[in-house]
Amino acid sequence: MTLNTTDRIGRAEPNARQEVVVRCPATGDIVGRVPVSAPDEVKAVADRLRAAQPAWQQIGVAGRAKWLGKWRDWMLDHRDEVLTPLQLETGKSWGDTGIEIAAVQIINYWIDKAAEFLADESVRPYGAANAAKKLTIVYEPYQLVGVITPWNGPLSVPLLDVPAALMAGCAVLSKPSEIAPLGWQVAVDGWKQIGAPDVPDTVHGFGETGSALVDVVDYVMFTGSTNTGRRIAVAAAERLIPCSLELGGKDAMIVCADADIDRAVDAAVWGGFVYSGQVCISVERIYVEEPVYDEFVNKLVAKTSALRQGMDAGHDYSCEVGSLTTAQQLRIVSRHVDDAVAKGAKVLVGGKAPDASSGFFYPPTVLVDVDHDMDCMREETFGLTLPVMKVRDVAEAIEKANDSDLGLAGSVWTRDKDKANTIARQLNTGTVNINNVITGLLQFGVPMPGWKESGLGSRSGGADGIRKYCRQKSIVAERVAMKKELLWYPYSRKKGSFTEKVVRMLSAKDWRRRLGR
Numbered sequence: 101m102t103l104n105t106t107d108r109i110g111r112a113e114p115n116a117r118q119e120v121v122v123r124c125p126a127t128g129d130i131v132g133r134v135p136v137s138a139p140d141e142v143k144a145v146a147d148r149l150r151a152a153q154p155a156w157q158q159i160g161v162a163g164r165a166k167w168l169g170k171w172r173d174w175m176l177d178h179r180d181e182v183l184t185p186l187q188l189e190t191g192k193s194w195g196d197t198g199i200e201i202a203a204v205q206i207i208n209y210w211i212d213k214a215a216e217f218l219a220d221e222s223v224r225p226y227g228a229a230n231a232a233k234k235l236t237i238v239y240e241p242y243q244l245v246g247v248i249t250p251w252n253g254p255l256s257v258p259l260l261d262v263p264a265a266l267m268a269g270c271a272v273l274s275k276p277s278e279i280a281p282l283g284w285q286v287a288v289d290g291w292k293q294i295g296a297p298d299v300p301d302t303v304h305g306f307g308e309t310g311s312a313l314v315d316v317v318d319y320v321m322f323t324g325s326t327n328t329g330r331r332i333a334v335a336a337a338e339r340l341i342p343c344s345l346e347l348g349g350k351d352a353m354i355v356c357a358d359a360d361i362d363r364a365v366d367a368a369v370w371g372g373f374v375y376s377g378q379v380c381i382s383v384e385r386i387y388v389e390e391p392v393y394d395e396f397v398n399k400l401v402a403k404t405s406a407l408r409q410g411m412d413a414g415h416d417y418s419c420e421v422g423s424l425t426t427a428q429q430l431r432i433v434s435r436h437v438d439d440a441v442a443k444g445a446k447v448l449v450g451g452k453a454p455d456a457s458s459g460f461f462y463p464p465t466v467l468v469d470v471d472h473d474m475d476c477m478r479e480e481t482f483g484l485t486l487p488v489m490k491v492r493d494v495a496e497a498i499e500k501a502n503d504s505d506l507g508l509a510g511s512v513w514t515r516d517k518d519k520a521n522t523i524a525r526q527l528n529t530g531t532v533n534i535n536n537v538i539t540g541l542l543q544f545g546v547p548m549p550g551w552k553e554s555g556l557g558s559r560s561g562g563a564d565g566i567r568k569y570c571r572q573k574s575i576v577a578e579r580v581a582m583k584k585e586l587l588w589y590p591y592s593r594k595k596g597s598f599t600e601k602v603v604r605m606l607s608a609k610d611w612r613r614r615l616g617r
């Protein structure tokens with residue numbers, strides 16, 4: 101296939117040299133190229149990483165922490181080198197781009213916690229019959245973990261998963277999205293520049309490369325769309341390897357009548373439009389209790405109208421909202437707005453894409469008079485819309501929030517802490533933020549599970565977040581080894597009746613059964 105240089109459909113395209121040609125969604129300019137890895141090349145990289153993994157495991161948590169710390173420092177020192185291509189490949193504002201590097205803090209979390217989480221665990225044996233056993237759980241890393249990521253957080257999303265797997269002692273083969281591979285490649289180059297062991301690397305390409313990666317790793321950590329996630333789960337099942345899937349969301353924001361409306365509005369605007377709405381846990385729909393609906397909507401419209409849109413390539417923080425990253429996202433956002441309007445919704449601000457020749461910009465859009473017959477309230481938009489619905493009461497808000505196939509996260513806004521907790525427990529999502537948005541993502545001690553079609557397994561979550569990259573081994577030892585065990589051969593009438601009595605004595609909870617009466 102050859103590259104059509106006038107192509108503005110926004111999907112990255114392979115050219116005759118089998119490269120991914122990366123274009124800036126804000127300008128249409130070509131901003132970089134990476135080679136497409138064919139399946140045999142993916143296998144070769146995997147073999148190389150596997151060969152280096154035993155030594156990586158051998159150097160222990162402290163040895164691995166030293167290298168991860170150097171990598172964190174390298175990224176902080178080379179911030180603009182990593183972020184500049186990342187801005188160009190995504191069309192983000194420079195402010196949004198800067199958020200990407202905040203994810204390096206997860207490296208510190210695993211550096212600080214890995215020794216504790218990976219330490220052998222002693223388990224007290226259960227029951228008198230096992231009293232003489234010494235039980236230990238040992239965590240041994242999978243040799244090679246595959247990390248497949250989407251384009252919306254080209255640095256932050258791999259950083260949410262790669263450091264945990266590396267600290268666990270695994271080698272890691274990553275594949276960033278073909279839409280935005282450049283920033284991550286710079287970060288991986290940074291690992292090489294610090295002279296660290298050859299245990300992470302990255303391959304590039306489209307679905308075929310991702311699929312080849314699934315064929316050669318021992319564990320797949322996937323972040324992306326629900327459709328691709330389903331395919332990955334099937335492929336992993338065929339190989340009987342574990343996978344963890346972080347997929348799409350349709351996060352609801354519930355604003356109660358007693359909420360701090362100014363804070364809720366600011367959060368809605370940032371939570372809905374940060375990364376141009378292209379965050380799995382961005383605010384996708386808002387339910388506001390009747391008494392404060394008008395105030396909330398008026399303030400939301402005012403704040404949204406004040407947003408400055410553009411890609412500030414001069415890094416001067418002169419814009420809040422960048423462009424959408426793909427033409428597909430532009431199409432979805434336009435379709436959701438048009439569908440809503442056709443079914444009776446009103447656009448209060450935004451609502452019309454400028455000429456496509458000016459990049460994949462769509463204005464931040466507030467929709468009202470929406471209902472659940474509209475696509476904007478049911479499908480993941482992953483874009484610049486905030487549909488707001490008036491609800492009678494909290495019960496209706498909860499019912500509407502739960503009326504979704506997706507269940508990633510959501511938020512509740514009220515000054516009443518007890519009410520907030522009661523509502524949080526009734527929402528069918530993996531995370532609920534109270535009086536904030538998105539922030540659950542950066543709380544590494546709690547898991548980020550996707551309920552329903554939003555995922556399988558979870559990331560972060562304290563010990564679970566690193567132990568998932570390990571196989572558990574149970575070591576069951578005799579503290580005192582007798583000559584023979586009661587259950588061993590040979591069987592005899594006398595031994596059988598004695599065993600029966602012992603089982604009764606140890607298992608029954610009442611004296612009639614213990615004594616066999």
Ligand code: NAD
Nearest residue numbers: 249250251276277306307310311324325328346347348380
């Ligand atoms: P996508 O599913 O199209 O692609 C994700 C990755 O999978 C890319 O690297 C792609 O090349 C690769 N891929 C495609 N087909 C494959 C196959 N058959 N086998 C293996 N790999 C394959 O998703 P996207 O459009 O890049 O990302 C947007 C989606 O990601 C949204 O739905 C968003 O909600 C979701 N997302 C979820 C989270 C989360 O933590 N839950 C975070 C960010 C994004």
